Amino acid sequence: MKRGRFITFEGVEGSGKSTHIRALARRLETLGHHVLCVREPGGTRTGEAIRRILQHDETGEPIAPRTELLLFAACRAQLVEQVIRPALRRGTWVLCDRFADSTVAYQGYGRGLPLKMVEAVNRCARDGCRPDLTILMDVEVGRGRNRLARRNRRAGGSRDRIEREAAAFHERVRQGYLRLAHHEPRRIRIVSSSGPVRMVEEAVWSTVRDVLKPESR
Numbered sequence: 537m538k539r540g541r542f543i544t545f546e547g548v549e550g551s552g553k554s555t556h557i558r559a560l561a562r563r564l565e566t567l568g569h570h571v572l573c574v575r576e577p578g579g580t581r582t583g584e585a586i587r588r589i590l591q592h593d594e595t596g597e598p599i600a601p602r603t604e605l606l607l608f609a610a611c612r613a614q615l616v617e618q619v620i621r622p623a624l625r626r627g628t629w630v631l632c633d634r635f636a637d638s639t640v641a642y643q644g645y646g647r648g649l650p651l652k653m654v655e656a657v658n659r660c661a662r663d664g665c666r667p668d669l670t671i672l673m674d675v676e677v678g679r680g681r682n683r684l685a686r687r688n689r690r691a692g693g694s695r696d697r698i699e700r701e702a703a704a705f706h707e708r709v710r711q712g713y714l715r716l717a718h719h720e721p722r723r724i725r726i727v728s729s730s731g732p733v734r735m736v737e738e739a740v741w742s743t744v745r746d747v748l749k750p751e752s753r
């Protein structure tokens with residue numbers, strides 16, 4: 537059986553990742569592929585428990601940047617081991633909302649932890665599991681934050697611990713992502729998510745078609 541394909545979606549808050557993951561999953565399923573959508577942090581029971589600590593201040597004490605780095609990595613190690621690698625072996629296409637690039641962008645560029653340290657921890661967590669394609673949904677920080685605020689108002693939610701960080705933090709994250717894409721242009725494709733949803737959806741689809749040829753698999 538052919539190994540499945542592993543696609544990750546990255547971007548700052550409010551960049552539309554989850555909407556476009558759902559749309560891509562529908563298109564791939566129409567072609568007859570088995571698709572699994574997962575998210576980070578989370579996707580396993582251990583990962584969801586860690587997500588609550590990371591996002592909702594469950595412990596009530598400040599989380600040190602290195603602790604944060606290791607907790608995100610722990611989620612990832614569990615997800616790779618329990619979910620992603622077995623699914624790829626079964627031939628399933630795995631669409632993941634955030635993966636190792638988030639750690640470089642948020643803990644490396646955002647928090648300012650040394651990039652070499654972040655990369656070493658990422659290597660341990662990924663354990664050789666690499667995305668075939670990463671879609672970087674790029675949007676201006678202000679626009680993304682407005683979208684997020686609208687979504688929270690509609691759903692009655694509130695901003696989590698990282699979403700509450702200052703705009704300057706999120707700007708560093710965005711610039712970090714763009715730098716990553718510059719260094720790895722074959723794997724990381726930038727899709728602007730500023731336009732209308734249908735247009736962005738088409739841009740994501742044409743990128744996936746060009747790079748992974750889902751029609752011929």
Ligand code: TMP
Nearest residue numbers: 576577608634635638639642643698699
């Ligand atoms: P979201 O996927 O719902 O946007 O929430 C995940 C949050 O966690 C988001 O603020 C980005 C952050 N994050 C990191 O800081 N580092 C990571 O490695 C990952 C996966 C997420």
